[in-house]
Amino acid sequence: xxxxxxxxxxxxxxxxxxxxxxxxxxxxxxxxxxxxxxxxxxxxxxxxxxxxxxxxxxxxxxxxxxxxxxxxxxxxxxxxxxxxxxxxxxxxxxxxxxxxxxxxxxxxxxxxxxxxxxxxxxxxxxxxxxxxxxxxxxxxxxxxxxxxxxxxxxxxxxxxxxxxxxxxxxxxxxxxxxxxxxxxxxxxxxxxxxxx
Amino acid sequence: xxxxxxxxxxxxxxxxxxxxxxxxxxxxxxxxxxxxxxxxxxxxxxxxxxxxxxxxxxxxxxxxxxxxxxxxxxxxxxxxxxxxxxxxxxxxxxxxxxxxxxxxxxxxxxxxxxxxxxxxxxxxxxxxxxxxxxxxxxxxxxxxxxxxxxxxxxxxxxxxxxxxxxxxxxxxxxxxxxxxxxxxxxxxxxxxxxxxxxxxxxxxxxxxxxxxxxxxxxxxxxxxxxxxxxxxxxxxxxxxxxxxxxxxxxxxxx
Numbered sequence: 001x002x003x004x005x006x007x008x009x010x011x012x013x014x015x016x017x018x019x020x021x022x023x024x025x026x027x028x029x030x031x032x033x034x035x036x037x038x039x040x041x042x043x044x045x046x047x048x049x050x051x052x053x054x055x056x057x058x059x060x061x062x063x064x065x066x067x068x069x070x071x072x073x074x075x076x077x078x079x080x081x082x083x084x085x086x087x088x089x090x091x092x093x094x095x096x097x098x099x100x101x102x103x104x105x106x107x108x109x110x111x112x113x114x115x116x117x118x119x120x121x122x123x124x125x126x127x128x129x130x131x132x133x134x135x136x137x138x139x140x141x142x143x144x145x146x147x148x149x150x151x152x153x154x155x156x157x158x159x160x161x162x163x164x165x166x167x168x169x170x171x172x173x174x175x176x177x178x179x180x181x182x183x184x185x186x187x188x189x190x191x192x193x194x195x196x
Numbered sequence: 197x198x199x200x201x202x203x204x205x206x207x208x209x210x211x212x213x214x215x216x217x218x219x220x221x222x223x224x225x226x227x228x229x230x231x232x233x234x235x236x237x238x239x240x241x242x243x244x245x246x247x248x249x250x251x252x253x254x255x256x257x258x259x260x261x262x263x264x265x266x267x268x269x270x271x272x273x274x275x276x277x278x279x280x281x282x283x284x285x286x287x288x289x290x291x292x293x294x295x296x297x298x299x300x301x302x303x304x305x306x307x308x309x310x311x312x313x314x315x316x317x318x319x320x321x322x323x324x325x326x327x328x329x330x331x332x333x334x335x336x337x338x339x340x341x342x343x344x345x346x347x348x349x350x351x352x353x354x355x356x357x358x359x360x361x362x363x364x365x366x367x368x369x370x371x372x373x374x375x376x377x378x379x380x381x382x383x384x385x386x387x388x389x390x391x392x393x394x395x396x397x398x399x400x401x402x403x404x405x406x407x408x409x410x411x412x413x414x415x416x417x418x419x420x421x422x423x424x425x426x427x428x429x430x431x432x433x434x435x436x437x438x439x440x441x442x443x444x445x446x447x448x449x450x
Contacts, residue, residue, distance in 0.1 A: 033284065040275060041405060045267035048274075053265055054227075062274050069278045083252055084259075091262040092255050095227070103231035137260040155226065159261055162227040184213045187222040194257050 017042075021086035022079075029076035036073055043087065044069070047094040054098035054162040064101050068094045099162040143193035151186045158183060221250035225258055346423055346444040354444030355399065357423050364414045366396065366423070369404040380427035380440055387424055388416040398432050399425065421448045 021042065027035030047068055051061040071093065079089050144152050158168060165183070169176040213219065223229050224237040241248040346355040358367040368384065376382075382401060385393035386409070394413045399405070409417060426433070427440035 037403070040278070041403075044270045044274070046265070048270045049265045049268045050262055052268055062271065062277075065270065065274055066278050066281060070281050073282055084256065088255070088259045088262070091265075092259060095262065099227045099234070103234060137263055140257065140260045156261070158226050158228050159258060164230045165228050166230060168228065181213070183223075183226070183228060184215075184219055187219060187226065188213060191218075191222070191257070 018085050018087060021090075022081050025072075025076050025079050025086055025089075028073060029079070036069075039072070040069060043090055046087070047090055050091055050094045051098045053160050054095065054102055060101060060105070061098070064098050065094070067097050071097070095162075102162050103164075139194060143190050146193050147186050147189055151182055154179075155183055155186045155190070217247055218250050221247060222254045224251060225254040342449055344423060344446045344448055346425055346446040348444050355425060357446065359417050359448060361414070361417050364409045364411065364417070366407045366409060366417075367404065368399045368407055370399070370401050372402040375401055376427055378427075379430065381430055381432070382425045382443070383428040383432050383438070385424045385426060385438060386413055386416045387422040388418075389420045391416075393424065393438055395433060395436055398428075417448065419448050422446065423448065 021039065024035045024039040024042070028039060044065065048061060048065050051064045051068070052058070055061040055064060068090070072090065079086065083089075084092070144156070147155070154168070154172075157163070163171070165176060165180050168174075168183075169179045172179065220237055224234065224241075229237060241251050341358045341360060344357045344359070345353045346357060348354050353371050354373070355371065356369040358369075359365075360367070366384070382399050384396040384399045384407060386396055387393045394410075394416065396407050396409055396413070399407065422445055424438075424442050424445035426438040426442050428438070429440075433439050
């Protein structure tokens, strides 16, 4: 049994996958258990990866993944294909629930390391590594590159670690006002670049 | 570490940009709000439609990041727990409509592999945990791919296999049968002509799923190679070679 393979949420070959995920979700909304099980098989490893990014403790991440899927079963009818792709909807739900869970944990059980350094840049695939990636991914990367490097790194880390402003300020040993200012300016810059 | 900060960030200067609704939506999506601020903002999305739209706009902007996250194999007990939480009872015994090769040939003609998977799994029960082997998404289109029957010794079909050489995957569709009385599990092997078997991982006895062939075994996906199923201890053959009886096999006819 090999590890589930990483797969982009969106890539050039994703149209059939998205189409079938949408079909599965619409079946799930009708109460089709088999469709739900297929959906689980197709998406659980990616959603688990998303939960683990925010909640490094596996037990917590597993519980959140369970929550995600019970919620999908009950709320699949809320999925609107016109607003988001199926995998995006699922991924956002997993991330939101993981952050909700993170907020309920006492601070001392949370991860302590926050690398505030450029090496984080290495974790993001360069455009050439993601030749198959869709425009959305490339545009986000392009716009991030317009930001001052450390600002970019902080926004990306905030996204993946799900840390609050307060926690970021403590970890960075920086004034809260600076961290807020920094992230907000970065977000505004990002929005301006993504939607000029 | 504050020395790492660029000057303009050590000194906020005119101060942080004022918090607008749109920034609040961005902060909610980015995940930087405290527990209380987050709850308040989430409550707003339920009641305030323009704000909810701003939130989904930010989700759309940032969601490509999630494609950086690698999938991680999920332990089997998670699925069992989900079924318990949903209060699902074991379904009635599987309908045994399936011991007809003709029916299976008809099934493979369906336009969508996903539809096949749904169809198969709907009538089979009770469900063991889904296989945790790497599972590839079903392709919406079904190119005319030949089907290999993995037959038992008595000639009855045990599994149907459809090989996608482009993607290096094998769709495995089991003909549902009784699980092994000794608790052994089926493991799929590819046996290139004149060479030892190579494991392609465990397969399900009652669920259709796709097996990803390791890159170094993909060259074996050619006519003349044999796909075989052996019964192995839970977790699979320990040393990479079959230890149990071969219960079904079939030669690739691509």
